[in-house]
Structure formats: structure tokens, C-alpha cells
Amino acid sequence: xxxxAIEDVWKYYGDYPALQKITFNVDRxxxxxxxxxxxxxxxxxxxxxxGLSRSSKGRITIFDQDARAESTRRQISVLxxxxxxxxxxxxxxxxxxxxxxxxxxxxxxVAMEWLERTGLARVRDGKVREFSRGMRQRLAVARAxxxxxxxxxxxxxxxxxxxxxxxxxxxxxxxxxxxxxxIIMSTHQLREALELATDVALINRGRxxxxxxxxxxxxxxxxxxxxxYGEA
Amino acid sequence: MSFLRQAWAVAAKDxxxxxxxxxxxxxxxxxxxxxxxLFSFAFDPTSDQVREIAGGLLWLVFAFxxxxxxxRSFARELVNDxxxxxxxxxxxxxxxxxxxxxxxxxxxxxxxxxxxxxxxxFYNVHWTQSIWLLFVVMLLGNWGLTVIGTLFSxxxxxxxxxxxxxxxxxxxxMIPALMGAIQLSSVLVSGEPLAADNQIWFRVLVAxxxxxxxxxxALVETxxxx
Numbered sequence: 001x002x003x004x005a006i007e008d009v010w011k012y013y014g015d016y017p018a019l020q021k022i023t024f025n026v027d028r029x030x031x032x033x034x035x036x037x038x039x040x041x042x043x044x045x046x047x048x049x050x051g052l053s054r055s056s057k058g059r060i061t062i063f064d065q066d067a068r069a070e071s072t073r074r075q076i077s078v079l080x081x082x083x084x085x086x087x088x089x090x091x092x093x094x095x096x097x098x099x100x101x102x103x104x105x106x107x108x109x110v111a112m113e114w115l116e117r118t119g120l121a122r123v124r125d126g127k128v129r130e131f132s133r134g135m136r137q138r139l140a141v142a143r144a145x146x147x148x149x150x151x152x153x154x155x156x157x158x159x160x161x162x163x164x165x166x167x168x169x170x171x172x173x174x175x176x177x178x179x180x181x182x183i184i185m186s187t188h189q190l191r192e193a194l195e196l197a198t199d200v201a202l203i204n205r206g207r208x209x210x211x212x213x214x215x216x217x218x219x220x221x222x223x224x225x226x227x228x229y230g231e232a
Numbered sequence: 233m234s235f236l237r238q239a240w241a242v243a244a245k246d247x248x249x250x251x252x253x254x255x256x257x258x259x260x261x262x263x264x265x266x267x268x269x270l271f272s273f274a275f276d277p278t279s280d281q282v283r284e285i286a287g288g289l290l291w292l293v294f295a296f297x298x299x300x301x302x303x304r305s306f307a308r309e310l311v312n313d314x315x316x317x318x319x320x321x322x323x324x325x326x327x328x329x330x331x332x333x334x335x336x337x338x339x340x341x342x343x344x345x346x347x348x349x350x351x352x353x354f355y356n357v358h359w360t361q362s363i364w365l366l367f368v369v370m371l372l373g374n375w376g377l378t379v380i381g382t383l384f385s386x387x388x389x390x391x392x393x394x395x396x397x398x399x400x401x402x403x404x405x406m407i408p409a410l411m412g413a414i415q416l417s418s419v420l421v422s423g424e425p426l427a428a429d430n431q432i433w434f435r436v437l438v439a440x441x442x443x444x445x446x447x448x449x450a451l452v453e454t455x456x457x458x
Binding site: 047050051052053054068070073074076077078080081082083084085086087088089093097098100101102103127143 | 234237238241242245248249252253311312313314316317318319320321322323324457458
């Protein structure tokens with residue numbers, strides 16, 4: 001069953017084609033590692049999938065609906081380069097805000113549950129600006145998983161995470177997959193990504209260079225894909 | 233109800249952040265008070281001329297002080313990419329916009345209320361006779377300024393020179409609302425009753441508020457997402 005269908009997607013920034021003729025599907029319950037060099041177009045594609053930007057041409061459907069539809073956004077979660085939490089608010093207030101925006105039942109209970117899962121319960125009333133980098137990242141993870149999303153869009157999820165936050169994120173990603181969730185993640189950290197991934201897509205200068213299942217060769221030699229399908 | 237509840241969640245978040253950081257309200261109040269104080273030295277407070285221009289001066293101060301608040305409205309969402317987190321949530325562009333307008337409206341209203349006593353003392357005006365009408369004009373004018381200012385704040389949020397671009401773009405658009413508010417305030421602070429020919433300015437203010445609120449709610453999704 002298809003979770004994400006990308007059909008002939010193009011994105012121009014002025015005259016520059018950041019994405020060209022991207023077409024592929026992502027099935028439910030799979031974890032797709034979106035690979036490519038810097039500037040290949042991975043973030044652009046993820047932003048279009050997240051409904052944060054519109055494609056210049058082509059069509060994207062998520063769970064058979066438009067990417068910007070409200071019902072789609074209830075089912076997806078985005079964790080990008082920024083942590084997406086407010087510095088002046090406390091950890092609890094940040095999670096309460098997003099619980100309310102997602103119209104979750106009993107926002108206090110849900111927020112408290114996620115603060116405990118990410119080890120932030122004891123600093124629940126502390127302002128985010130007073131948090132260490134690792135604590136902020138764990139709060140960002142809690143914010144992203146708060147509404148139990150069916151599709152996770154992760155842009156460089158392991159970059160700048162401390163060991164504890166990486167462990168928290170990996171465990172949550174594994175349990176999301178076990179529950180039938182779908183994950184699309186862009187990353188440069190090939191080994192961590194390929195360990196979790198069931199599928200791989202390689203983007204090269206805005207074009208889809210490879211799309212297939214993750215193989216044993218890729219796991220044993222993460223550079224293999226770039227050597228065979230990447231830029232010369 | 234869900235539409236308003238989520239808009240209020242955004243507004244409450246902005247108000248809480250502003251109350252804690254005071255980053256725009258302090259600058260806005262200080263700027264407004266200094267301008268009112270400086271202009272009071274330029275005019276003789278006992279002259280009739282001052283009463284004639286007082287309404288205009290008051291609204292120009294509100295408009296200038298307002299842009300300091302409006303500039304921060306969407307810019308504060310850039311820290312930690314919070315705007316992306318909001319746009320990826322089920323909140324529509326219209327809900328996000330309405331929440332921001334409500335927060336900006338209340339912050340600017342607080343600045344205006346802080347300015348009124350200073351304005352009364354330094355310009356020797358008698359607005360207390362028509363306090364309720366003046367308050368209605370302030371609400372209508374304030375809503376007009378914040379609606380149009382918040383929309384342009386969203387448009388300019390990703391520009392490098394947004395602090396410069398916002399006033400350049402927004403002041404010409406504010407002219408009808410400012411004209412209405414200035415005309416009505418000038419009459420009210422001079423202690424005169426509103427004549428029948430002043431009613432047109434009330435209609436201008438109401439029409440401006442309704443048209444630009446609806447237009448902004450319809451356009452903001454395109455402004456934010458493209």
C-alpha cells in the first residue's frame with residue numbers, strides 16, 4: 001500500500017532546477033533513506049513532502065491526499081535542521097502548544113508522557129533557552145512524535161545529536177516502523193541510516209539516480225551506492 | 233470553534249513569549265513616548281493648531297511604533313525554524329495569521345494605552361469627554377494596522393532587509409485606515425462632537441478592516457507556503 005506517491009515533481013528556484021522529474025513511491029511501513037551530496041535536492045524534496053513548499057510542477061499525494069491537506073498534516077511529522085521549539089517557553093508549554101495545535105485529547109497527559117519518555121520530566125518547567133543542546137534535541141524529538149504520526153519526514157535527523165538523543169530517536173523510529181509507520185529521512189550519516197532503512201533513494205543534482213531496496217552490499221560498504229550511481 | 237481555539241493557541245504563545253522577552257514592547261513603548269515628548273517641545277500646547285494636528289501625530293506615532301512590533305511577529309518564528317514546525321502542523325495559514333493578528337493587536341493596544349496619558353498631559357487635549365468613541369476608533373484603527381502589518385510581516389520574513397522593507401511596503405497600504413483614524417481622532421481629541429460628515433470615516437475604517445481581514449485570511453496560505 002502506497003504511503004507517498006511522487007509523480008514527475010520539478011522545483012525551480014528562479015531558473016535553477018533544484019528537482020527534475022522526480023518520480024517514485026514509498027510504501028507504508030517502510031523506511032526510506034534519501035541520500036545525495038550537499039545541494040542534491042534532498043531538503044527541497046522533504047520540504048515539498050511536508051507541505052512547507054510547493055513543487056513547480058508534478059503531483060504529490062500522501063495517504064492518497066494532497067500534502068497540504070489538513071488531514072494529511074495530522075498524520076505527518078517533520079524534524080528538520082531546526083528544533084522547532086520556542087526558547088521563551090518551558091518544555092511543558094512547548095509540548096502543550098503542539099498538543100493543542102494537533103487537537104490531541106488530554107494535552108497535559110500526552111505532554112507529560114513525552115517529557116518522561118525523553119527524560120525531560122524533571123525540567124518540565126525550565127525555559128528552553130536554559131537547556132543544554134542535548135536537552136533541546138530531545139524536546140524536539142518529543143515534539144515530533146507527540147501526535148503519533150504515521151509518516152515521519154526527517155532531515156538529517158542524527159546531525160548534531162548527542163548519544164542519548166540518537167538512542168532516543170533510533171528507538172522511537174524502530175517502534176514507529178514496528179507499528180506500521182513510514183519514515184523518509186535524508187542523511188549524510190550513511191551507516192546509521194542504512195541500518196534502519198528498508199529502501200534507498202539517491203538524488204544526484206536534482207535527479208533521481210537510484211531507487212530500490214537497501215541491499216547487503218550497501219550495509220557492508222556504505223559508499224558503494226555513491227560509487228555506482230553517484231556523481232563521477 | 234476549533235478554528236478560533238487553534239488561532240488563540242498561537243496568539244497565547246506569542247503573548248507569553250513577548251511578556252517574557254519584552255523584546256518588541258519595550259522598544260515600541262520607549263520609541264512612542266520619546267516621539268510624543270520631542271514633538272511636544274516643537275509646538276505650543278495651548279494653541280488650537282496643536283489640537284488640530286494632535287490626532288494625526290498620535291496615529292503616526294502608533295503606526296511607527298507598530299512596525300517595531302510587527303517586524304518581530306514572524307521573525308521570532310525563524311529562531312529554531314519554528315515557522316516550519318507550525319506550518320507542518322494541522323494549523324492552517326489563516327489560523328496562524330489570525331493568531332498573530334490577535335497577539336499583535338493586543339500588544340499594540342497596550343502600547344497605545346501607555347501613550348494616551350502622556351499624550352493628554354503634553355498636548356493638553358480633552359479626549360475624556362468622548363472616551364468611548366475614541367476607544368472604538370482606536371480598536372478599529374489598531375485592527376486595520378495590525379491586519380495589514382501582519383500580512384506584510386509574513387511576506388517579508390525571509391528577506392534580508394526585512395526591517396527596512398516592512399515599513400516601505402506597509403505604510404502606503406495603511407493610508408486609508410490611518411486617514412480614517414486621524415480624521416476621527418482629531419475631532420474627538422479637540423472635544424467636539426462627531427458631526428454627520430465624520431460618519432464616512434467610521435465607514436472607511438470598518439470597510440478597511442473587513443476587506444483586508446478577509447483578503448489577508450484568503451492570501452496568507454499562498455504567502456507562507458507559495
